[in-house]
Amino acid sequence: MDISEIIRFFERLESSGGWFYDFLSYFIAIGLVLVFIIYLIRLWRGEINWLGQRAEEINETDSPQRDELENQVTKLIQENELLIKQINKKDRMIQKLTKEVKEVKQLYMELDERYEDETYTMSQIVYTAEEVATAIVNEEDFVKNKDDIYDNLLDYLINTIRGYREKSPRIVIHIPHFTKEGVLMHYAHSSGYSHRIKEYEPEIFGSAVGHAWRNNEVYYIPDVEEAGIEFDRNRQAKKKFRSLLCVPLSAGQDFSTCIGVLSLTGEPVNAYEKIERERVVLFSKLLYPLIYFDLVRKGVSANGLGSQESKT
Amino acid sequence: MDWVPKKVRHELNRLYRMGEISKKQLMDQMKNGLFDHERLAVKKKLKRLLEKND
Structure with missing residues (x-):
């Protein structure tokens, strides 16, 4: 049966003026409307995409890319954690070094104070020696x-x-x-x-x-x-x-x-x-x-x- | 950086005993830079270094 025979069959039905043709028209129209409503509901729910493809099918299609992306994300998270650890370590080192620098500065100040005391003592020694000599002379x-x-x-x-x-x-x-x-x-x-x-x-x-x-x-x-x-x-x-x-x-x-x-x-x-x-x-x-x-x-x-x- | 004259030294001694000048003032005026240039040079270097790193 080719298309022309199907068309001739429907022409005979239409010319006969019987109820079956009308019933078939309504049946097909209602069926199309229901299919469209179901499509919209499933699209809204995310079960299919706008092409009518099911989510599982999409996932199956994107699986290698997704895996690769997931691997990359996992890798990035690991790298991020490592970097955070390194930053924390550096932070601790900086804190330790800052403390040490502060201690060295304090030690220097103490040393300088004592050095100043010694140079001052030298001046007192010089003046004493000079005045002893003057007194003897x-x-x-x-x-x-x-x-x-x-x-x-x-x-x-x-x-x-x-x-x-x-x-x-x-x-x-x-x-x-x-x-x-x-x-x-x-x-x-x-x-x-x-x-x-x-x-x-x-x-x-x-x-x-x-x-x-x-x-x-x-x-x-x-x-x-x-x-x-x-x-x-x-x-x-x-x-x-x-x-x-x-x-x-x-x-x-x-x-x-x-x-x-x-x-x-x-x-x-x-x-x-x-x-x-x-x-x-x-x-x-x-x-x-x-x-x-x-x-x-x-x-x-x-x-x-x-x-x-x-x-x- | 000259030696402080005897009269000035004696006056400084007196002022310090009377509490009219502090130990720091006595030290600075008694020394008048004497024996102190090396210490001050090192201190200057340190100050520069700290300023640079701050």
């Missing part, structure tokens, strides 16, 4: 202004002490007594003491000054209230002090060169750091020539002053 002026000269010389030493206001450092220099035995006598003192300090004559046995003198060694007492130390508790002083440093005035280790003791007091317990004690020893060496010069000038033999006899 200008004997007349030295004799006339001895107290002022020592005042300033000892000020240079005190200037190198850290925390002057808290520590209230005071210095006295004692030499062996010219007339009395078994005691030392006042020679010079720094500002801050009353003149009554001149009356204090430390015993060669039973005082910190005597201890340094007898042994020709630096004697540092961090706390004078501690038991078992050689210290004269009746020592006259305007202000109370807890620390005491006694430095023998000698040229090297030879007892016979010892001409006196320089003692330094400090208000707090353990007032003086090692560097400060070392500076006091340094200044004692700087002052030695002037004191020696003065004692020789007065006709007192240095051998006599530091002899073993004078220490017993």
